[in-house]
Amino acid sequence: MNCAAAIISGMGCVSAAGRNLAETLASFAAPHRNAGPTTLFETPIRCPVFEVPTPPANPAHRQSRTLLLARQAVREAVAQARLDSRPPSGPIGVCLGTTVACQLNDVDFYAALRAGAEPSLAPVDRFLKGNPAEAVAADLGADGPRLTVANACSSGTDAIGVALSWLNAGLCAAVIAGGADELNRIPLDGFHALGVMSPAPCRPFDRDRRGLNLGEGAGVLVLETPAGAAARGMPTRLRLCGYGAACDAYHLTAPRPDGSGLEAAIRVALAQAGIAPAAIAFVNAHGTATRDNDKVEGAVLGRVFGAEIVVLSTKGFTGHTLGAAGGLEAVFTAAALRAGWIPASAGFENRDDEIPIAPVAARTPVHGAYALSTSLAFGGNNAALVFGWEEQELL
Amino acid sequence: MNIHGIGVVFARGRGVPALERALAEGWQPPAAGAPRLSYAVPPEALADRAAAPGLRRADRFSRLATLAAWDALRADGAPELAPARVGAIVATAFGPHVTTFKFLDDILSFGDAAVSPTTFSHSVHNAAAAYIAAALGLRGPTLTVTQFAFAFHEALRLAAAWIGEGRCDAVLVGAADEMGGVLARIAARKLRVAADGKIRPFAFAPSPATVPGEGAAFLLLSPAPSGAGFGRIADVTVGAGPRERPRPATLRSGAECRRAAPSVARRPPSCCAPSASSPPPSPTKRPAWRSAGRRRPRGSSGWFVQNGIASRGRE
Numbered sequence: 001m002n003c004a005a006a007i008i009s010g011m012g013c014v015s016a017a018g019r020n021l022a023e024t025l026a027s028f029a030a031p032h033r034n035a036g037p038t039t040l041f042e043t044p045i046r047c048p049v050f051e052v053p054t055p056p057a058n059p060a061h062r063q064s065r066t067l068l069l070a071r072q073a074v075r076e077a078v079a080q081a082r083l084d085s086r087p088p089s090g091p092i093g094v095c096l097g098t099t100v101a102c103q104l105n106d107v108d109f110y111a112a113l114r115a116g117a118e119p120s121l122a123p124v125d126r127f128l129k130g131n132p133a134e135a136v137a138a139d140l141g142a143d144g145p146r147l148t149v150a151n152a153c154s155s156g157t158d159a160i161g162v163a164l165s166w167l168n169a170g171l172c173a174a175v176i177a178g179g180a181d182e183l184n185r186i187p188l189d190g191f192h193a194l195g196v197m198s199p200a201p202c203r204p205f206d207r208d209r210r211g212l213n214l215g216e217g218a219g220v221l222v223l224e225t226p227a228g229a230a231a232r233g234m235p236t237r238l239r240l241c242g243y244g245a246a247c248d249a250y251h252l253t254a255p256r257p258d259g260s261g262l263e264a265a266i267r268v269a270l271a272q273a274g275i276a277p278a279a280i281a282f283v284n285a286h287g288t289a290t291r292d293n294d295k296v297e298g299a300v301l302g303r304v305f306g307a308e309i310v311v312l313s314t315k316g317f318t319g320h321t322l323g324a325a326g327g328l329e330a331v332f333t334a335a336a337l338r339a340g341w342i343p344a345s346a347g348f349e350n351r352d353d354e355i356p357i358a359p360v361a362a363r364t365p366v367h368g369a370y371a372l373s374t375s376l377a378f379g380g381n382n383a384a385l386v387f388g389w390e391e392q393e394l395l
Numbered sequence: 396m397n398i399h400g401i402g403v404v405f406a407r408g409r410g411v412p413a414l415e416r417a418l419a420e421g422w423q424p425p426a427a428g429a430p431r432l433s434y435a436v437p438p439e440a441l442a443d444r445a446a447a448p449g450l451r452r453a454d455r456f457s458r459l460a461t462l463a464a465w466d467a468l469r470a471d472g473a474p475e476l477a478p479a480r481v482g483a484i485v486a487t488a489f490g491p492h493v494t495t496f497k498f499l500d501d502i503l504s505f506g507d508a509a510v511s512p513t514t515f516s517h518s519v520h521n522a523a524a525a526y527i528a529a530a531l532g533l534r535g536p537t538l539t540v541t542q543f544a545f546a547f548h549e550a551l552r553l554a555a556a557w558i559g560e561g562r563c564d565a566v567l568v569g570a571a572d573e574m575g576g577v578l579a580r581i582a583a584r585k586l587r588v589a590a591d592g593k594i595r596p597f598a599f600a601p602s603p604a605t606v607p608g609e610g611a612a613f614l615l616l617s618p619a620p621s622g623a624g625f626g627r628i629a630d631v632t633v634g635a636g637p638r639e640r641p642r643p644a645t646l647r648s649g650a651e652c653r654r655a656a657p658s659v660a661r662r663p664p665s666c667c668a669p670s671a672s673s674p675p676p677s678p679t680k681r682p683a684w685r686s687a688g689r690r691r692p693r694g695s696s697g698w699f700v701q702n703g704i705a706s707r708g709r710e
Contacts, residue, residue, distance in 0.1 A: 189507045
């Protein structure tokens with residue numbers, strides 16, 4: 001593939017690690033883990049979760065919590081990219097990933113229907129008006145393509161990949177891309193039923209890991225063409241250089257044991273970026289802390305990059321935020337590449353002899369021009385993004 | 396993009412012959428026994444011994460989508476394709492909502508800590524795409540997109556972009572949605588459903604009546620020459636609704652990707668394109684508003700979608 005990189009001109013995030021990027025980096029540096037019991041709804045499931053502690057007010061619950069989180073991250077990213085004061089010369093696209101916001105899963109509404117009542121259709125209206133891409137595009141008056149990606153846990157990563165394809169196809173001049181998801185009763189019950197939730201704070205890649213913790217949040221990038229960013233006078237050193245995706249075609253929930261799908265996705269992303277594996281300074285791994293994910297992912301990373309590759313998982317700070325994970329981790333990866341350091345892989349203590357790589361156990365300086373972020377998902381989806389920090393601005 | 400295969404599952408059956416037969420026979424009311432008044436896919440259209448091993452546990456939504464995708468990929472004349480070079484994009488508005496409500500039934504009946512993991516894994520929107528990839532052995536990018544307006548058309552444009560940037564040699568693009576009891580009850584309250592089951596297009600007064608339905612349709616798209624006789628998609632234009640700002644977007648204008656995608660060419664906005672053997676039109680006929688960075692004049696083309704799904708070239 002011979003398409004150009006996209007410039008990252010804005011980033012926004014909200015999660016249990018912080019209400020914006022500055023707070024998040026402070027949590028990473030501390031390091032501070034904000035895991036606790038579920039407070040958003042009643043549940044008998046006693047596993048730690050990563051809730052956003054103080055989301056913005058939502059008067060009369062007229063929008064979903066997912067959309068609330070998405071809008072908060074979008075505002076931060078759009079402000080940083082100065083899209084209002086210096087609008088791009090062409091259409092703006094919106095591509096956001098989610099898992100919760102695309103389902104009509106209001107339990108109270110359904111319970112009333114099931115009981116033969118005719119409940120208020122307000123939850124239906126909230127759902128119909130809550131499609132993340134459609135809602136954010138309407139907020140901003142964005143006039144380019146729009147898509148909500150529902151690719152389970154790789155949704156955010158795939159949404160950013162779609163944005164890169166749109167830019168390279170000339171469909172728009174800039175894209176707001178990422179993912180958002182709220183902590184919700186349905187996936188909490190579902191992941192609990194699958195037996196992959198940890199009763200303690202998660203420990204990605206650790207020998208004694210016992211599963212994942214769910215979280216919530218949103219992570220959003222503003223991406224634009226190099227020429228467009230330069231014309232607007234935006235910094236151009238931070239870039240999205242490649243995206244790869246491949247399917248396992250194996251199982252609905254389990255990763256293919258040989259990891260060939262993830263490896264293919266990584267190699268496609270590297271090829272689009274035009275770099276060799278040795279050019280990658282660090283990998284922000286999917287690292288959910290489930291037995292299967294970490295074993296397969298660790299094997300693939302060792303195979304592609306070697307056992308000494310610098311790796312972390314940020315899910316020890318955010319929990320697994322499902323459709324938001326790819327967006328959040330894209331923001332974290334790009335921000336770390338620019339800052340020149342990555343945090344400790346929270347929760348990791350003991351190396352697993354079955355996994356050829358080990359994440360960093362302390363804050364670590366990183367040197368290099370490229371970094372990788374990976375995502376694996378239900379349905380056998382695998383996705384990877386390559387980020388670049390170039391030495392010079394575009395002229 | 397040339398159309399190499401078409402798969403369709405709808406209220407009158409499965410496959411292109413069923414579609415052609417339905418068109419020839421004309422309108423028939425929805426079958427009795429469907430959830431409320433809706434065009435439901437008959438059970439026999441979802442029974443398939445060849446595809447059944449891969450669909451043993453699939454719910455209705457995944458089955459609808461997978462059978463349509465199966466037919467599109469295995470159509471007569473479809474090219475031999477490397478599995479890693481074939482992408483799949485599934486567009487849906489509501490996803491597998493019947494399974495979602497079944498999962499809610501689990502919660503309400505048995506409690507949060509005693510639900511079915513199988514039901515949960517089938518309730519995610521991309522379960523159908525996973526079944527498609529597994530049943531057909533596809534190893535390329537697989538994406539599920541969801542929204543209430545133009546999801547399929549945006550999927551078509553993304554497929555063109557994937558092919559244009561060399562990500563795929565071919566892409567299965569389709570749309571699927573199912574009908575269920577809950578959605579039927581919501582539709583009955585939110586929509587003016589035609590009592591006789593007949594949709595009357597463009598009958599706007601007093602307000603347009605509709606009838607819910609379900610089905611799936613897939614196209615196998617590739618720039619390679621096609622002998623299937625299904626024609627090609629010349630252009631996809633997604634417009635703006637009357638209350639929205641216009642949403643102009645060209646199918647492609649990035650120089651690098653334009654060079655890489657010779658099969659996607661601008662055509663006049665007619666619905667039907669000739670077969671793949673016709674020479675592509677000159678790109679110099681591109682309207683001025685389609686140039687990169689230019690916006691289409693407000694209201695210049697309304698809000699209809701010209702999706703260019705072709706008539707069969709041999710006819």
